[in-house]
Amino acid sequence: MITSVFTEELMIKELKASSKADVIKEMVEVLNANGKLSDKEAYLNAVVKREEEFSTGIGMGVAIPHGKSSGVKEPAVVFARSQAGVDYESMDGAPAHLFFMIAVPDAANDEHLKILSSLSRKLMHANVREALMAATTYDEVIEIIK
């Protein structure tokens, strides 16, 4: 179940950040505040390193910063939105509006990994992205991605 990795506290309805680096920091902060991280710096470094290899701004308004790190206590997903859009160095050059940050511990079980992989698959569908932009509550978001 997606609810096992994505709880209401992990949703940011409107991001304050307006740059890529700040978006990542803001989302990592939410993970940390909810006790998902044992070593915030280690996880942040993993995410940033992943972004340096290749931006996770996959285009179509979606970005999925993610990292696998021993600094993660349990698998978690943060969902954030920016109506204004953020320049995320996306593949298509367009601003990103939907952000899914995925945190995976070094030793994650397959069940969680499968939840995350199916979430990734869902994001490729245009109707899912449109619905996520329009969603106003946590329950609506869950309904779309479950």
Next chain:
Amino acid sequence: MKFVAVTACPTGIAHTYMAAEALKIKAEELGYDLKVETRGSVGAEDELTPEDIAGADAVIVAADAQVPMDRFNGKKLIEVPVADAIKDPESLFKKASAAPVYGKSLQDSVDEIKSERSSERKGVYKHLMTGVSFMIPFVVAGGLLIAFSFIFGIEAFKEEGTLAAALMTIGGGSAFALMIPILSGYIAFSIADRPGLVPGMVGGMLAASANSGFLGGIIAGFLAGYVAKAIRDNVKLPKSMAGLMPVLVIPVFSTLIVGLVMIYVVGKPVGAINTSMNEFLKSMSGTNSIILGLLLGLMMAFDMGGPINKAAYAFGVSTLVAGATSPIMAAVMAAGMTPPLGIALATTLFSKKFTAQEHEAGKAAWAMGISFITEGAIPFAAADPLRVIPSIMVGSAVTGALSMLFNCGLAVPHGGIFVLFIPNAVSNLAMYIVSIAAGVGATAAMLFVTKKDIA
């Protein structure tokens, strides 16, 4: 168009799956058939089987991580970063279908495509050949061991406890008994891979025990192969029960279906054929003996151990009266010796028309032919029935008709060349040998005309 793809990324959490999904969405839109193997942090999922790869027109590898590539040798393939599959999946399908063949030079790939085309045409032929190539050693081993038993005397095997009897049990009772199940089993194996083996072998066993001969065995093999494949491809169990498919669902149901069809549909007419053939032959016995010999020859060669052959043989045996020679028995045995001998002669004379394996089987066919073991011709007939069966029928018909024309006679029901040296077993011996030789020559000539050179 059929594609296979592999997606992989360094973390294996997101991009692998997004790329896979993007390709799937686009393939559906464009009407392509696509299977995607994802190599993420869970490990490889939806792993491509050799059959998947063989059936694909082109391969797309969208990966920023190591992917095993050897399996794609000889396929059109493009390798791109995983991001490309997310960004522009459509162009990947176009590029892949025009891509050069992986692991091969351009000339190789041209040859490859040529031979691929010819092998596709030969799908059914390929399945038959697989079955036949597994069957040949059984025929050779069984046939030669039976021939060895005849060395002790034609009837020696009837004496229990003797070496001759043991040889007959090994060769006739066991190796020959496995011959048709092996043929059917591996025809089905060629079609459906491992799931085909069980229904194929059981179906072949039923073909053998119901006397529908090797033609029934071929039917059983194809039936089993396609039934097992259909179950494997169409029956979807929930993931938790998927492990039951190979050990329970496929073997039980495919065997059930094939078994019932073999007994109630294929097996039924066999008994009827046998009886009606017997009646027919009895009604013929008063008429022109040359036409009767010709008919017996056609029947002996048609299915080599199947119901029609057996009917002819039983009819021959029924004409035997102790101490006298029977022209009908003589025609039957001669016509049963001709098929393997004619084929053996053809493999010797026209070596280009036969595979290396068939050359070896041809040598054994000499020994089986002179021993009146008609089954020696089965591997050749099963591999190429439409050309070989008519050829051997013509040869046997010539032999049967000539044997009757020359009024040759035979006093014993079996024995092949070994009885020719027994005084009084054969009447008009010289012309009997001429009759056999003529049929052998006719079969070889027919094969020369009908069979094409192997490229």
